[in-house]
Ligand code: SF4
C-alpha cells in the first residue's frame with residue numbers, strides 16, 4: 287500500500303533525527319509539514335524519530351469493518367436521543383441566568399455530542415470514504431437550493447472517493463476462495479462467496 | 491464487603507477503610523472519578539442489579555435522519571478528515587455540521603427534567619439493546635462504544651439529578667471538564683491525570699468556560 291509520512295507537530299520535540307535520515311529532504315521544510323511531493327514513503331523518519339511524532343499514512347484507506355444493520359439502527363436510536371439531550375442542554379444554557387447551570391448544561395451538550403460522534407463511527411460513519419458516508423453526501427446534492435449542503439457535498443465527493451464499491455464493473459476472481467463472479471458499477475467491492483475485501487480480488 | 495464504582499472500577503473495601511459503606515456521608519464521592527455513592531454496587535451482587543428494564547426498541551426508519559444527528563455525523567467526519575490530514579475536506583464537513591446545527595429546531599420548554607428522562611432512557615433501554623446486538627454479532631467496536639457511553643451517561647445523569655435535588659451551588663468555585671475523547675464529565679479544579687473511562691491523559695480534557703469560577 288502506498289504511503290506518505292506526516293508529522294504531529296504537537297509531539298515533535300525538534301530533535302531533528304528525521305532530517306538526518308530522510309533521503310529526499312522531505313522532512314526539512316519551513317512550515318514543519320512534511321513535503322508529500324518529495325516523500326517516497328520509505329518510513330526511515332518514523333523509525334528514527336525519538337518522539338513517535340511521525341506516522342505513515344496510506345494514500346488509499348482500506349474499507350471499514352462491515353457493520354450490521356441491527357447495530358446501525360440501535361446506534362441511530364441512541365444518536366437521536368443524544369441529539370435531543372444536546373439541544374435541550376444548549377437551550378437551557380443560553381436561557382438561564384445561573385452561571386453554574388449554564389456551565390453544567392454546556393458540559394452535558396458537549397458530552398452528548400462527543401458520545402454521539404463516537405456512536406456514529408461505530409454505526410458506519412467512521413470514514414468519509416465509506417459508501418454510507420458517500421451516499422449521505424450524494425443525497426445532499428438532490429436539493430441544490432440549499433446552497434451550503436449541495437456545494438460542500440459536491441466538493442467533498444470530488445476529492446474523496448468511495449473505497450468499498452467498484453467504480454467499473456466486470457469479472458473478478460477471489461484469491462481466497464477462487465470464486466469467479468461478476469460485479470456491476472457501484473456494487474459492493476467484496477467476494478460474494480467468502481466476503482473477502484477488495485485487495486483479495488483480481489479483475490479478470 | 492467491597493463496593494465497586496460503576497464508572498471507573500475503583501474498589502471501596504470496608505475492611506481496609508474501617509468505615510461501612512452505608513455510613514459514608516451522602517455527599518461522599520468516588521476518589522478517582524467523583525461518581526456519587528449511588529453509582530457504586532456491592533461486589534458480590536450482580537452488576538446487572540443496577541436495574542435495566544429492557545424493552546426491545548422498535549427500529550427506526552434509517553432514511554429519516556434529524557438535522558442535529560446530521561450535524562453530529564458531519565462533525566465526526568470532519569474529525570475523521572483531520573486525522574487523515576485532509577484539512578480542506580475537514581473544513582467543508584465542519585461547515586456542513588454547523589449548517590445542520592443551525593437548521594435544527596429548539597426544544598420547547600427545555601428543562602433538566604427532560605434531559606434526565608432522555609439519559610435514563612439511554613441507560614434503561616437503548617444501550618442494553620446495542621449491547622445485546624454487539625455481543626450477539628461479536629462487534630467489539632460497538633461493544634466498546636457501549637461500555638464507554640454507559641459510563642459517561644451514568645455520570646451525566648448523576649450530575650443532572652444532583653442539580654435537580656440541590657441546585658447549582660455544588661459547582662461554586664470549581665471547574666467543569668469534559669474528556670474530548672469519550673465525553674466523560676468531571677468536576678474539579680484540575681482534570682484527572684487520566685480519564686477514568688477511556689484512559690487518555692489529562693491534556694485531552696476541555697475546560698467548560700463561562701460562569702463564575
Ligand atoms: S525526528 Fe521526530 S522529534 Fe525530531 S524533528 Fe523529526 S519529527 Fe520532530
Ligand code: SF4
Nearest residue numbers: 308325326328329331
Ligand atoms: S518516509 Fe522516507 S522519504 Fe518520506 S519523509 Fe520519511 S524519510 Fe523522507
Ligand SMILES: [Zn+2]
Nearest residue numbers: 495498520523
Ligand atoms: Zn469512580
Ligand SMILES: [Zn+2]
Nearest residue numbers: 669672685688
Ligand atoms: Zn475519556
